[in-house]
Amino acid sequence: MARKAASGSKPSAGDDLKIDPSLLPTLLQHAADVVVEAGSHAAELADEADGRGKRCREYFRKLTELFDLYTSPTNLAGGNPKYPLPAIVAKQLGSFCSYLSAGIIPDPIKHCARRGRPLGPDEGRDVRYAVIYVLAAKRRLIRDRHPLETIVKEYGLSSRKTVQTWIVKHREAIAQKSFADPGLIMDRMHEAARRYRVSGHEGLRGDRVERHADRHSDTRPVAPSLDRDSGRADRRH
Incomplete structure (x- = not known):
């Protein structure tokens, strides 16, 4: 999303992540906002099976783009980030980790699965x-x-x-x-x-x-209800 320039164009394979340092705070915040928006979109339509997997995968794709910015050389000084990861994103991931540590697969992760064997x-x-x-x-x-x-x-x-x-x-x-x-x-x-x-x-x-x-594991349904204010992934029964 912000490779080589803030143009939003899709990067070419093999390109390095090149960012104008002066734009980094804005780009990070924008990337975080896009993550929250994608999560909210997935949550609002959580009960609609049509396109649910695509919406959940889009959420994690936006997370990947945010982490690419966060770990880019422009944001690292001596291995430490100059600008922190937005708290709402950290809370969302923390919620996923809480469910996973309890042996429960949250819906945003479970619904990402695709038929067949897609390339990683x-x-x-x-x-x-x-x-x-x-x-x-x-x-x-x-x-x-x-x-x-x-x-x-x-x-x-x-x-x-x-x-x-x-x-x-x-x-x-x-x-x-x-x-x-x-x-x-x-x-x-x-x-x-x-x-x-x-x-x-x-x-x-x-x-x-x-x-x-x-098929024999505990994968009780957990809806991807990602609260915009708290970053909390609510569980629906």
């Missing part, structure tokens, strides 16, 4: 390294006449259609500087492929085990 942040990064490799080969920065087949083999995929889907989805988010070092592109792709093969196969089995365990 680490896998998403490794997928982008594959896309960078293919694009670099097409630009003849890397000597590989069949980059799609290379990715299928290295990542342990069943079809090149998967790679083509990755390219369509991620190519616009690849920063130009990602192509600066062809040798590094190759090294990163091979390392990413190794991680992907491990997490892809082992993670799928683990996901099935977790879903089986969840």
Whole structure:
């Protein structure tokens, strides 16, 4: 939301978080306000199943953007933040932690789950390294006449259609500087492929085990009622 400039444009993959120090307090407060707004929106429509997961995921995505600002080099001096995390956000997270420590999954977290097995942040990064490799080969920065087949083999995929889907989805988010070092592109792709093969196969089995365990766990409903004034996550019965 505030990468490179306060323009609100989506950052490119590989970009560093660059912030004008004079804008940081305003950006932090704005990011906190957006978090509260997203939480309130999720809470107001908590009983409506349609779009509930998307609203809860949006809340946590806004939290991620806030934490990116909070932990950016611009806000850290000797490892300590210059500007504190807004109290209302800390209270909301504290409420989630209270429920989790009691063995109860709050609705804002529970409703974030999606069908299938979506890519996590680490896998998403490794997928982008594959896309960078293919694009670099097409630009003849890397000597590989069949980059799609290379990715299928290295990542342990069943079809090149998967790679083509990755390219369509991620190519616009690849920063130009990602192509600066062809040798590094190759090294990163091979390392990413190794991680992907491990997490892809082992993670799928683990996901099935977790879903089986969840059916027998205590996940009593907790509505995402995030009070704007206190940051309190109220529980509804």
